[in-house]
Amino acid sequence: MSRVTALDTSVGDGGLLTAFGDVLVVLGYALVVGTAIVGGVATGPLRVVLAAPLLTFLPGYALAAVLFPARGPDQPTDAGTRRPTPSHVRGVSWVERVCLSFGATVALLPIVALGLSWLGFPLDTTVIVATLLLVTGVGVLGGAFRRLRLPETDRFALPTDSWRDELRAATADAEWNADTVLNVVLALLVVASMGALAFGLVAPQSGESFTEAALLGQDGGELVAGNYSTELTSGGATNFTLTVENQEGERTNYTAVAVIERVETDNGSVTVLERNELDRTSLTVPDGETREQTLSVRPEMLGDDLRFNVLLYEGEPPATVTPETADNHLFLWVDVNESSAGTAAATTAPPVTGDGV
Known part of the structure; x- marks a missing residue:
């Protein structure tokens, strides 16, 4: 055969x-x-x-x-x-x-x-x-x-x-x-x-799509949810690390805007007296993945208990950026001193407060 x-x-x-x-x-x-x-x-x-x-x-x-x-x-x-x-x-x-x-x-x-x-x-x-x-x-x-x-x-x-x-x-x-x-x-x-x-x-399941954002600080060379630099220097650069987790069911483009505000609080209500934009960056995150993005800020506004915000938008942000228009809003309280006061010192701060719309 x-x-x-x-x-x-x-x-x-x-x-x-x-x-x-x-x-x-x-x-x-x-x-x-x-x-x-x-x-x-x-x-x-x-x-x-x-x-x-x-x-x-x-x-x-x-x-x-x-x-x-x-x-x-x-x-x-x-x-x-x-x-x-x-x-x-x-x-x-x-x-x-x-x-x-x-x-x-x-x-x-x-x-x-x-x-x-x-x-x-x-x-x-x-x-x-x-x-x-x-x-x-x-x-x-x-x-x-x-x-x-x-x-x-x-x-x-x-x-x-x-x-x-x-x-x-x-x-x-x-x-x-x-x-x-x-x-x-x-x-x-x-x-x-x-x-x-x-x-x-x-297809993404209804009710399960979301975006989760967080600010991270440095602790012995590692990124942690805390230990933020809250004492900033006017005109001096300070870096913050933003992480974005995409669970929207599809690849998504984000825009992050860093803003510092002088606010006045009265009986739980917050009034913005002054606002300056510090940095703006875009990042693309595939579905189901997490990306890190460095935000470099140089505040000029002086004062204590200023509100440092990171406003995260899906796609392009509106002409006027505010916490109310953001898809995700992260913030922490900082002090900005004159440059003669020295370089910014890293101090332990409470975890970042974040909310998503």
Whole structure:
């Protein structure tokens, strides 16, 4: 009995698209759509639509490509005849391959989640999508390699000819009856179920989106929530570290504005007497991640018990920045002395008070 000892790389008269069209389509979709999702280009409903195949079908299809590189028993060769394939490369029918793809994807998702959790990765959209892209890409490439090892007549290929005939029989040549209508309804229900599953996995859950911001001080070279520099020098630079955690469900652009105010308090009410903007900076934070940003302030306003504010906005801030217009408001009380008083000294202050709108 003869045995294939080298790769049979011929693709016959059908060409590359016929022999490996599914591999090219899956790889192309994974690269383009995956990059759009991970890079934050596709957001909102578009992200849900694009992610549906990746979360319901493609990883399982890649696994099926590795396990079953041969054509199915119901798939004719180019000559129009069916021929048996060796048992060790037995294929499956196209319907079985599709069902296996859906089932394998559903089985892979919890395995991927457990693996990422065990490795310490956050279970956010970017990490999950990137992992599924890796699984899909490696799977289809492995399936293509196994397919190349088979004789051309035994390789799996997309049954485009039978699809065309079946589509014509189901539409132009169909005799519409109760069975035909039920088949159409069933197909629509399958598509709707795929969309619902993708939406549940990708779309942010209502009521769970938020942004958390905090100011950090230095303690022995480490950043801590305290030990802030509250004695500042007029004209001297003092650095504060702002951290922003994005749990909004999508990549978000923020603008942080540092402001110092002279205020007057009376029976719990606060009146702003004077306000100066000290620094303004922008930062972009991917969904589920935290970023640090240094704010460098040089106050000119002199006085004791001045209110140093950090106003955080999602996107561009309004023309007039105030604590009332900010999405997140952080502040602490500082004293600003003349430059002759010396450099700023770090003193222990109470934790920063923050509120989000």
